[in-house]
Amino acid sequence: MEHKAERTPSQTSPAMPWDRVACSKEFQDLLAVKKVFIVPAFVFFLVYYFALPMLVGYAPRLMSLRVVGSVTLGYVYALSQFVVGWIIAWLYLKAASRFDALTKDILDQAREQHGES
Amino acid sequence: MSIALAVFALFIASTLAITYWASKRSRGASAFLAAGRKITAWQNGFAVAGDFMSAAAFLGIVGLIALQGLDGFLYSVGGFVAYVTILLLIAEPLRNSGKYTMADVLAYRLRPRPVRAMAALSTLATIAFYMIAQMVGAGALVTLLLKGSGITYNMAVVGVGLIMVTYVIFGGMLATTWVQIVKAMLLSACTAVLTVLVLAHFHFHLGDFFSAASQISFHQGGVVVVKNFLQPGLRYRPPYGPLDVVSLGFALIFGTAGLPHILVRFYTVPDARTARKSVVWAMVLIGTFFIMTSVVGLGAAAIVGPDYILSHGGTNMSGPLLAQALGGDLFLAIVSAVAFATILAVVSGLTIAASTSFAHDFWINVVHHGVEREAGETVLVTRIAAVAVGSVSIAIAIALGPNSNAGILATLGMAVAASANFPVVVLAIFWRRFNTAGAVAGLSAGLLGSIGLILASPTFMGIDSADAAGAAHHLIQAAPRFSLENPGIISVPLGFLAAVMATMLRREPSAEARFNELMVRANTGLGAEKAM
Numbered sequence: 001m002e003h004k005a006e007r008t009p010s011q012t013s014p015a016m017p018w019d020r021v022a023c024s025k026e027f028q029d030l031l032a033v034k035k036v037f038i039v040p041a042f043v044f045f046l047v048y049y050f051a052l053p054m055l056v057g058y059a060p061r062l063m064s065l066r067v068v069g070s071v072t073l074g075y076v077y078a079l080s081q082f083v084v085g086w087i088i089a090w091l092y093l094k095a096a097s098r099f100d101a102l103t104k105d106i107l108d109q110a111r112e113q114h115g116e117s
Numbered sequence: 118m119s120i121a122l123a124v125f126a127l128f129i130a131s132t133l134a135i136t137y138w139a140s141k142r143s144r145g146a147s148a149f150l151a152a153g154r155k156i157t158a159w160q161n162g163f164a165v166a167g168d169f170m171s172a173a174a175f176l177g178i179v180g181l182i183a184l185q186g187l188d189g190f191l192y193s194v195g196g197f198v199a200y201v202t203i204l205l206l207i208a209e210p211l212r213n214s215g216k217y218t219m220a221d222v223l224a225y226r227l228r229p230r231p232v233r234a235m236a237a238l239s240t241l242a243t244i245a246f247y248m249i250a251q252m253v254g255a256g257a258l259v260t261l262l263l264k265g266s267g268i269t270y271n272m273a274v275v276g277v278g279l280i281m282v283t284y285v286i287f288g289g290m291l292a293t294t295w296v297q298i299v300k301a302m303l304l305s306a307c308t309a310v311l312t313v314l315v316l317a318h319f320h321f322h323l324g325d326f327f328s329a330a331s332q333i334s335f336h337q338g339g340v341v342v343v344k345n346f347l348q349p350g351l352r353y354r355p356p357y358g359p360l361d362v363v364s365l366g367f368a369l370i371f372g373t374a375g376l377p378h379i380l381v382r383f384y385t386v387p388d389a390r391t392a393r394k395s396v397v398w399a400m401v402l403i404g405t406f407f408i409m410t411s412v413v414g415l416g417a418a419a420i421v422g423p424d425y426i427l428s429h430g431g432t433n434m435s436g437p438l439l440a441q442a443l444g445g446d447l448f449l450a451i452v453s454a455v456a457f458a459t460i461l462a463v464v465s466g467l468t469i470a471a472s473t474s475f476a477h478d479f480w481i482n483v484v485h486h487g488v489e490r491e492a493g494e495t496v497l498v499t500r501i502a503a504v505a506v507g508s509v510s511i512a513i514a515i516a517l518g519p520n521s522n523a524g525i526l527a528t529l530g531m532a533v534a535a536s537a538n539f540p541v542v543v544l545a546i547f548w549r550r551f552n553t554a555g556a557v558a559g560l561s562a563g564l565l566g567s568i569g570l571i572l573a574s575p576t577f578m579g580i581d582s583a584d585a586a587g588a589a590h591h592l593i594q595a596a597p598r599f600s601l602e603n604p605g606i607i608s609v610p611l612g613f614l615a616a617v618m619a620t621m622l623r624r625e626p627s628a629e630a631r632f633n634e635l636m637v638r639a640n641t642g643l644g645a646e647k648a649m
Contacts, residue, residue: 016644022633030640038205045201046370053191053366056349057359063187064348069324070331072347074187075411081194082404085201089397092204096393103641110643 021110030102037095041088048084052077121450128303128458129280132296136284139292146495147646149289150217150473152385154646156294161391162398164294165382167301169196169373169399170406171463172254172433173247173527175304175456178407180432182414183439184423186330186346188353189414191362192528193407195369200403202374204396209389210546210639211380216646219380219538220478223545225638226631227553230483235560237478239537240377242564244471246530247378248464252514253526254433255460258453274514277457281465282507285472286500290385293462293469300455300462305406307455311436312409314443315416330415335423346418357600365528367605372531375538378470389642413439464510472502528603529571536608537563540616546639549632551616552625559616566611570604573597 021027056063056074063074143149156164174196181189215221220236252274259273284292319326331345344351353362373379383392417426417439426435437456441449476498481489489495541559544551571577578597601607637643 016634018631018634018637021637021641021643027637027640031636034640042202042205045198045205049195049198049201049370050363050366052194053362054359056187056191057353057362060349064345070327070345070347072187072331072345074349075190075347078187078190078194079408079411081198082408085198085400086404088201089204089400093393093397096390100390106641107643110641 017110017113021106026102026106026109030099030106033102034099041092045088049081052081120447121454124451124454125457128454132284132299135295136288136292139288139295143289143291149496150477150499152291152294154385154387156385158386158391158394159398160298161382161386161395162402163301164297165379165395165399166402167297167462168378168382168466169403170301170304171251171527172456172460173250175459176254176433176436177527179410179414179417179436182411183417183426183435184432185352186415186418187349188351190411191365193410195366196373197404197407199370199373200396200400202370204393206543207374208383208392208396212383212386212389212392213642213645214635214638215384217381217384217477218474219377219542222542223556225635226545226628227556229487232553232556233478234483235557237474239560239564240474241471242568243377243530243534243538244467246533247527248467248510249513250526250530251460251464252510255514258456271515274511277461277464278507278511281461281468282503284465285469285503290469293465294385296462297466300458301402303455304459305402307452308406308409308413311440312412315412318420318443329419333418333423346415360606361601361603364601364603364606367609368528368532368535368603371539371609372535375534375542376531377474378466381470381473387647468503468506471506472499475502529576532571532603532605532608533564533567535605536567536612540612544616549629550620552620552628554623555616555620558619559612562615563608563612567604567608570599570608573599574602574604576602
């Protein structure tokens with residue numbers, strides 16, 4: 001485990017074909033596929049989450065409604081955030097395995113052209 | 118009391134053994150600062166969860182729920198959902214394009230010196246708030262537990278400080294990570310037992326438990342009142358309360374994604390895929406833990422009662438006092454020892470993140486233009502910085518009183534992270550036009566704006582009444598100038614706005630030209646540093 005000299009990015013990267021990869025169809029496809037999942041998921045998450053402090057802050061009566069026994073709507077909605085978070089994570093894991101497949105093709109291609117192992 | 122010390126001694130002995138083991142493997146910067154990038158997904162998940170399930174969470178948030186019910190539980194929810202932001206936007210690009218610190222991602226396309234200098238400053242500021250929160254928790258525990266045992270508060274704080282510095286300077290990131298993993302397991306187990314004991318107290322009838330939580334009686338202004346702890350409004354009341362809840366939301370969900378000691382963890386895994394899986398591991402652990410905090414907190418309100426909590430150590434002691442009520446002195450001792458272990462582990466995580474940022478960002482890259490003058494300089498400077506950070510935290514802990522709520526203090530650290538760090542990291546990754554001026558302006562405005570508003574807020578400004586026993590002291594004895602406890606709703610947009618406006622003033626062609634490189638790196642991991 002020999003100590004490797006620290007290298008700044010500019011020293012490692014000059015030969016890497018960054019621009020060519022960035023403009024390639026495969027890379028643009030990867031970005032598009034990621035965007036289709038990540039943007040709606042993140043927007044949904046923001047709306048679903050911020051509804052909680054807004055409702056608790058501005059509609060305390062509504063959030064005090066009893067749903068089951070003494071359990072209030074506010075408590076149920078707060079708990080539901082955990083479930084929704086886990087579901088988003090699970091969906092993202094599934095979507096990301098597609099990103100990985102696309103990424104692998106791009107990496108293989110770039111390394112082939114660049115001669116990196 | 119001897120049991121608490123025994124459990125704690127056992128924890129220290131085993132973590133020092135880990136440190137010894139790690140010290141033989143931590144040669145070279147990548148090994149010392151990033152654990153050789155060989156941490157696996159579940160290990161990193163536990164370590165991230167461990168960093169997040171701090172004394173602030175266990176002592177502070179349980180206390181907020183025990184005294185303020187549903188309003189306190191919002192802290193738990195925000196803490197958990199923040200990981201959705203990290204999962205979707207931050208973890209993978211960060212691992213793919215950086216090496217040791219958050220500033221690495223900025224330095225790819227921007228002029229490294231001004232950006233790293235500011236990023237190091239805001240890293241240290243964020244960590245300072247977080248560290249104060251942990252130390253306040255430690256202070257509260259010591260005051261409650263070690264009464265009459267011969268160990269004074271100051272001795273305990275110095276002891277904690279010394280052990281923490283030992284982990285960091287000898288064991289580096291590898292030791293810190295394993296200390297965090299062990300502690301996360303202990304704390305989860307402990308909270309699970311406490312949860313089961315609470316439910317057992319109500320004979321596992323959830324209906325009885327919730328009905329008890331909906332009628333908690335306590336003294337308020339000299340009269341006994343009965344409140345429903347499952348309803349909002351116990352903490353956040355008009356006129357500013359509702360806005361404060363939303364402001365807290367800003368700080369929590371963007372701030373966690375800007376916490377330096379959480380972000381550095383994603384450099385310890387081999388690749389972006391592992392980073393992603395580790396976030397999901399962390400989400401399972403943190404989610405389960407925070408759901409349990411609501412049972413423990415409401416249980417403390419129903420079984421121990423707010424009056425008893427306030428007169429026996431204050432909000433931070435709700436969890437330990439509940440443990441005593443349900444499991445006797447033995448369980449109190451175990452819970453307290455685990456809470457101590459938590460503080461120790463989180464403080465060492467904070468210390469290594471702060472020291473790494475100082476050594477890698479400031480010393481090597483700002484002062485010495487990115488060149489190590491001799492092999493091993495980064496590691497050496499990190500070790501020296503760790504000793505300095507440790508000494509400063511010990512001094513702060515000794516100077517502070519134990520009555521501020523640790524959960525609120527930690528959230529203020531998050532507000533700083535959300536306002537300064539989060540906007541520039543997101544803009545650097547996603548906006549081609551972004552430039553050096555924007556990064557420096559965003560970091561400065563976020564940092565100054567959030568800290569200024571925090572100092573002017575009711576947390577720091579206020580006039581203490583003479584009989585305020587058990588209540589928080591205010592550092593500045595004057596009426597608050599800013600009405601919200603949490604500055605997030607103003608300072609997060611301020612950070613973004615300053616970054617965007619300064620960027621628009623002038624174009625920086627080199628930063629735009631290198632956006633392609635950052636984009637390819639962040640999305641594919643091409644050129645990323647591998648496991649050793």
